[in-house]
Amino acid sequence: MSTVPVVEARQVVKRYGATTALDHADLTVLPGQTHALVGRNGAGKSTLVAVLTGLTAPDSGSLLMNGEPVPRLSERDGWRSRVACVYQRSTIIPDLSVAENLFLNRQETLRGFVRWSAVRRAATQLLERWSVDVDVRRPAGELGVEQRQFIEIARSLSFGARFVILDEPTAQLDGGAITRLFGHIAELQRQGVTFLFISHHLQEVYDICDTVTVYRDARHVLTAPVADLPKPDLVAAMTGENAVVAEERASSARRGPAVLRVRELSLAPHYAGVSFEVAPGEIVGLAGAGGSGKTEVAETLAGLRAADSGTVDVGDHRPRPGDVPAALAAGLGFVPEDRHHQGLVPGMSVADNTTLSVMDRLGPGIFVRSGLRDRLAGTMIDRLEVKTPGPGLAVSALSGGNQQKVVMARALAGDPRVLVLITPTAGVDVRSKEFLLGKVAEAAAGGTAVLIASDELDDLRLCDRVLVLVHGRLTTGLAAGWRDHEVVAAMEGVDLDA
Template identity: 60%
Template sequence: MSEQPAPRPLVEARDIVKRYGPTTALRDGRLTVLPGESHALVGRNGAGKSTLVSILTGLQAADEGTVRFDGEPAPPLTDRDAWRRRVACVYQKPTVVPELTVAENLFINRQPLRRGLIAWRTLRAEAADLLAAWDVRVDPGARTADLRVEDRQLVEIARALSFGARFIILDEPTAQLDKREIERLFGRMRALQDSGVTFLFISHHLQEVYEVCQTVTVLRDARWITTAPVTDLPRRALVEAMAGESVEDSADRHRTTPTPGDTPVLLAVRGLTSPAYDGIDLTVREGEVVGLAGISGSGKTELAETLAGLRTPTAGTATVGGTPLPFGDVRAALDTGVGWVPRDRHEQGLVPAMTVGDNATLSVLDRLGRFGFVGGERRRAVAAELIDRLDIHTEGPGQPVSDLSGGNAQKVVMARALASDPRLLVLINPTAGVDVKSKESLLSRMDSARDDGTAVLVVSDELDDLRRCDRVLVLFHGRITAEHPAGWHDHELIASIEGVDHHG
């Protein structure tokens, strides 16, 4: 008997390259999705997943490479209707209009008309028929804002199917769902697959890949790494493909000397709880660097911002050197001995209209003069010292901070955090968006703070930042689920971050 020919791919992307100025966001994007399968696309932040999705959905064109749907070239970007007939993406954040009904959302901008007016009875009937055809059990007259998240997603899927699309991209669809809702969503996905719908499933929760997908493609460092049947790729191999490191190759680690157990505890957190995290207990000793890792939505950033005075928890306590930490008051946290680098230097870290010197000394104005008057000479001297200490490449304290490169601007934010000689330094994504040289300079400042006896808490998605830590705590769904001492292997930490047991 002759072998059956391989089915024609429903979607095929080959040799995709996408550049943004000097940055190459995707240098070798590849994807082959067969009809009727659920195909997982996985990779760490920055791997190129979002760029590939934007090209697959016609939001932007690739600089090089080809995209084909069912053997035919992708339509021109300007032909939005042609794209809607081929593909749709359901994002984490809903694209439905919450104040409209389900029926109105299903047929928005294409409502049935009668004598120039919307035919409401026909609209509701067509909506009911569409929902019934795909077994989506939602009231067409319900206000969309009142639906559960999973039902809103199913409405978006039904809307996409009504255009004729049979290829649906689900981008982190379970991020806001609990366990029971996830199981229901997966049940609907399987039923839709049986009806001829094909899914591209993007998730940081690798366990879900094994539950609902048949094939997985891994991207890393803007390149295609592998595509394989899920059953042929054990979890450990999948994590190693994402990390780019095998157990055998990862013996050489940046090691730190463990902080002695009798070193005084500087930060003590007990039972800290908020909508983003629950029951957090942790300590950081003098001269210790503790990392916080986790996927987006794990609660790590909200926890760090609570300790920096930006947020108020619903329960729990934190002390710095035995002094209760005041919540929801950045100035009071600063007075307690907390310095911090925010997650976004543009939105939270810098005042662009001010100079380098002004920005660097904002946290210590009370030390630069008396009775509310700031001595200009004193400010310039302190700013010059900080510029020298952090090797900030600038014409001087009087240069506008908006003139600086990203790396030097981030150094100004770090300088301000260190200016108050903090006892606790909270760093949130301290090396985000900076060049390699600036990154090393910023991390060496972290090492210097540790040597000075400062307690450091660093939140980062960058493994290189976390490698400098004495230990790394992993948050998953708002709880600390793992602790890794210095010397961890990349695949072990990534497995914890993604919520999988890499021994499986």
Template identity: 60%
Template sequence: MSTAVITPLVEAVGVVKRYGPTTALADGRLTVLAGESHALVGRNGAGKSTLVQVLTGLQAADEGTVRFDGEPAPALADRDAWRRKVACVYQHPTVVPELTVAENLFINRQPLSRGFISWRRLRTEATELLDTWDVHVDPEARTADLKVEDRQMVEIARALSFGARFIVLDEPTAQLDNREIERLFGRMRGLQDSGVTFLFISHHLQEVYEVCQTVTVLRDARWITTAPVADLPRAALVEAMAGESLETIAEQAVQEKIVDDSAPILLDARGLTADAYQDVDLTVRRGEVVGLAGSSGSGKIELAESLAGLYSPTGGTARLDGKPLPFGDVQSALRAGVGCVPRDRHEQGLVVGMTIGDNATMTVLERLGRFGLVGTDRKRAFATELIDRLDIHAEGPEQPVSDLSGGNAQKVVMARALASEPRLLVLINPTAGVDVKSKESLLARVDSAREDGTAVLVVSDELDDLRRCDRVLVLFHGRVVAEYSAGWRDHELIASIEGVDHG
């Protein structure tokens, strides 16, 4: 009895990609069936991005084949043919922020009337496209004003309008909170039911189990395994990614940290109020790590950014080490003793055109030289020490920061925050979009900052980040509604974040 052979929607076999002496991908393989959500996981540098570039026609493979629906992939120069096959929605949206949703959906292919753009037809076609794929966004809204999740859905709708049925989601949840993630997953499932297939790239393994049916693991530029998600326990998945067991990676047995109640209070905020939060009292002692949890509308990020000098509250006061904390001025906050890892390393954290050394030492130039003159050797030595301390995998301080993987780029942002030896360290989503090992490395820096007597404030949607904290405050609609000491249970914290136990 013959069994029907199912032709994969996407198939990559033996893909090799070299950049000069570097082999970015030695054996890339992927088989994705129509209508599934297929996870692609691996530590930073495993070859995921390179495989995606080959699958989306941005790079030609040096060896190997890529097929769509059994047919060879289009020629690299035929961009329209690629658009009809596949699209990638990146962690950082590629829409043009100043244009409307409708303009973004039909950029470079606006409907014309007598040689001019027909705005009425553009709006009509945009509305029809959004309705077809059940995307609830105003076509006339300025794209910059949309939430991240809505910008992503606009990009997905744009890709589907070309005829692509295969969508690559690259770290789509890195800037979303739990509720937004649930909404994204709900939309993904709905699109799957309509015949859309996803390749889902994420460092949050829990999400792989929630939304994917199959997972492929890359390690050291090679394919390691492909398996049904249901057949691969989390420990086995981590082992496949890391090449070592979960126990080895997690030499992080986190003891419950007991902060000395007699330790001096370094940060003392009273009655802080702004559009996003109301009447917040907050203290952080010397050597204490305090977490802020809450959904995206909770005000947690805005509160942390206010303490880092990015915003001015409309009411309330904050003192750091007994002195008033200046608001609304990042440089003044830095001089007052605040170091910050901002929420978006690309937009706020790194100067992409500069080297690792320049990025890491930007906050301490006056300390490395007098009268605005910085000795190259001193700067290089200081930057090299930071690179070593944070285990940044790089050729040296002169390497452009744009060359780094996500995990190493985030370590550079952390290095710069620590370079000024802050008294208060504000970390906003410090491990978003980084791999398992880089996450451990970054969280180890939190422990060493605590040991140095720094007051640390961690804002995160990641429960693993919050587990490092001595206390976690939960914000709900701008108010602190609960406080948990170390050793809290996941379901308790999540219930508070979701507003379950406070009406």
């Protein structure tokens, strides 16, 4: 087998405005390997994938594939023959058959008409060659996640690429499907296919990969054989610290019955058998990597999803599953994951966005008393220190940090008994982050039970305790005072003592 690297990236720099997404980063992947690329959120992994697949050009540095310079960005066929990426979100078109997906826009024709028999025959031969057992006539929408991934891998190989990037391939798979995927990867590896494996679950790196590269803060930190790198050293490389201790806060948790009680909550395929309680004044973290189920659990509590089974009680109320107004009426405040698509109505004013959760308090029936609305909005604007010339300004005109303050203000406007937050400081500057977390602590000090679903360590340091989800199941509970490497290892599914 050739020893020329399949990919050799040297001193790659990529900037987006003032943000340096890649800072003189390196990567070398040898043929026939399954090479892991790991790092915390914001480490630069996604930007590197965009560079490796020809979706963006680096500002400086060099990139070789099989010892040769890569094509220009416009030469898409040249890129497809060298590299393919199977993303966490499938690119398979569900309304088309397997055969049509495999040869989309490449169907054999005769006098302008598609020769469907030839297309199906070529699809069958392709799947047989790469050991994929799927009926090519079957609608792709009927396939499971695992089968769709196999189809995407086969399609990428049909262009001639023998280097495949797998971006979080196990995020939506159960244990059996993961085992089958790993077996398939190993078989393809024996046939000369090289993989770059990106995963938040570090145990998978030890299960399937030969070599691992770690990125941190947009930079290359280390590359080493997996067999020679102990798990604690890998986690330490990712975090940059192996002895950072989460600062303990004076807990505001009060004695007495829990105000949020979750019992055996399950929603396939996202999470199963989740149970926990949160006391008044307590801040509990729900941590997990991508695909862990933490976001879906939080959205279920807020009524955005209906669980298949289990119960959620807020005080003496049991809101109807999948019913947001019922969750609000029970006393639950909510900050969603994506403020742009879930948290704000861009065309509405700051006042309207701030008071959307308490419309029933602003007037009789469907009518809103504008004066009452503006007074309440003004109170919340002052409380959250939203920088706006007035409550009538369109919320879209605010900065990102101030928009997030508006989302938080709405969650707090109803004086909730329970506050559920999903990555509440995402996309805001340091000062806004500190301010928002201070308001969360202030709410807890007033007796509100708080659940923070996040994989950001700064968010989790605020918590009295942290519960960790891995592949949809609660695996670990950590008391305040945990070290960074402990919570990161738990989220990544790694047993540091193994």
